[in-house]
Amino acid sequence: MPFHVMLIPTLGCPSSCSYCWSSEEGSPIMSIETIKDVVEWLKNFRDEPVTFTFHGGEPLLAGADFYRQALPLLSQGLGHLKIAFALQTNLWKMTPELAEILAEYGIPIGSSLDGPKELNDLQRSSGYYDKTLRGYEIAREGGLTVRFICTFTSYSVKHKEEIFNYFLENGLTLKLHPALPSLRDRDPEKWALDPKEYGELLVYILDKAVEKIDEIDIMNINDLCKCVFTGRGTVCTYVDCMGDTFAVGPDGSIYPCYRFVGMPEYIMGNVRDHPSMEDLAQSRAWKLMHQFKEYVDRECRKCRHIKYCRGGCPYNAIAPTGGQVTGVDPHCVAYKIIFDEINDRFNREMLGSFALEMGEPQGARPAGPGIMALMRKMASNPS
Ligand code: SF4
Numbered sequence: 001m002p003f004h005v006m007l008i009p010t011l012g013c014p015s016s017c018s019y020c021w022s023s024e025e026g027s028p029i030m031s032i033e034t035i036k037d038v039v040e041w042l043k044n045f046r047d048e049p050v051t052f053t054f055h056g057g058e059p060l061l062a063g064a065d066f067y068r069q070a071l072p073l074l075s076q077g078l079g080h081l082k083i084a085f086a087l088q089t090n091l092w093k094m095t096p097e098l099a100e101i102l103a104e105y106g107i108p109i110g111s112s113l114d115g116p117k118e119l120n121d122l123q124r125s126s127g128y129y130d131k132t133l134r135g136y137e138i139a140r141e142g143g144l145t146v147r148f149i150c151t152f153t154s155y156s157v158k159h160k161e162e163i164f165n166y167f168l169e170n171g172l173t174l175k176l177h178p179a180l181p182s183l184r185d186r187d188p189e190k191w192a193l194d195p196k197e198y199g200e201l202l203v204y205i206l207d208k209a210v211e212k213i214d215e216i217d218i219m220n221i222n223d224l225c226k227c228v229f230t231g232r233g234t235v236c237t238y239v240d241c242m243g244d245t246f247a248v249g250p251d252g253s254i255y256p257c258y259r260f261v262g263m264p265e266y267i268m269g270n271v272r273d274h275p276s277m278e279d280l281a282q283s284r285a286w287k288l289m290h291q292f293k294e295y296v297d298r299e300c301r302k303c304r305h306i307k308y309c310r311g312g313c314p315y316n317a318i319a320p321t322g323g324q325v326t327g328v329d330p331h332c333v334a335y336k337i338i339f340d341e342i343n344d345r346f347n348r349e350m351l352g353s354f355a356l357e358m359g360e361p362q363g364a365r366p367a368g369p370g371i372m373a374l375m376r377k378m379a380s381n382p383s
């Protein structure tokens with residue numbers, strides 16, 4: 001995992017998705033002075049490769065001039081580090097000019113689509129689907145690679161087959177997210193996906209990944225299998241992200257992750273002061289994140305998945321409790337379901353292979369593709 005800095009040019013967003021928990025009307029746009037401060041801050045901060053992800057709100061609201069100036073400032077100003085960029089957007093504001101600027105830096109684009117038009121617009125907002133697909137075409141014509149994240153809610157999980165088929169039939173890579181409780185909503189749990197249902201959804205998606213092994217890539221399944229095989233987390237949810245991930249809000253405030261941006265109690269410092277790691281470690285937010293890590297070491301110590309789960313996402317665990325460490329990520333239920341499933345299937349397949357070698361009857365062997373086939377596919381196509 002490289003060191004990761006998320007840049008949040010604004011919390012504003014032109015959409016109004018029903019379950020959104022992160023956008024904020026009237027949020028300012030980050031200035032280029034703040035980008036210059038980011039460069040100065042990071043020059044002597046850490047001597048490691050760094051990935052910058054532009055996130056939001058909606059980061060393209062910052063406009064073409066912002067990226068025309070920000071990208072060379074970051075890549076030249078921090079030329080002594082190995083730098084990579086990524087950007088997460090709903091694509092509504094994509095223009096040929098922006099696509100050209102982003103393509104010059106080979107920036108992979110992540111976007112969001114929850115399935116077929118009717119279903120997507122019901123839980124995101126009316127007109128969302130058409131605006132995103134228009135931006136998608138512009139991005140592709142401009143030479144950008146776009147991958148979609150599909151958020152499953154308490155509503156859309158009932159349509160999982162329809163959603164899976166949509167991604168399959170349109171030749172799209174699938175990455176799914178569970179809808180989180182929206183702490184800014186009067187009814188925070190309305191769209192949130194229940195952890196047990198999330199676990200069952202992951203098992204359903206695992207079955208589909210195996211069944212359609214030559215037709216679709218499912219990023220979550222790849223990541224979960226990699227966790228089990230390598231014995232360590234391969235995405236932020238399953239590692240100790242504290243100290244290796246930071247987010248910078250529109251006014252230069254530094255947070256532990258984009259999920260906390262806009263919550264003043266999680267500010268660790270500001271880029272204009274060029275804080276060191278030691279300075280940030282004095283903040284309440286830093287201490288809270290490390291308190292979570294110690295809690296996981298204690299509470300999850302008997303769990304067979306601790307090495308590659310690490311208690312899940314600290315935001316999920318501490319934001320809903322008002323900053324108290326009282327439990328691990330509530331999605332623990334889902335993580336146990338899917339990690340158990342992958343481990344058990346893998347062990348059965350290993351036993352089957354062993355039986356084959358020993359000349360035992362067919363019944364003892366695995367039928368058709370399984371976890372090992374998925375791993376072989378990933379190994380032959382590591383991208
Ligand atoms: S707080 Fe959660 S979303 Fe943010 S980096 Fe850590 S694990 Fe990832």
Ligand code: SF4
Nearest residue numbers: 300303306309311332
């Ligand atoms: S699955 Fe649950 S108990 Fe096990 S390490 Fe993850 S959060 Fe902890």
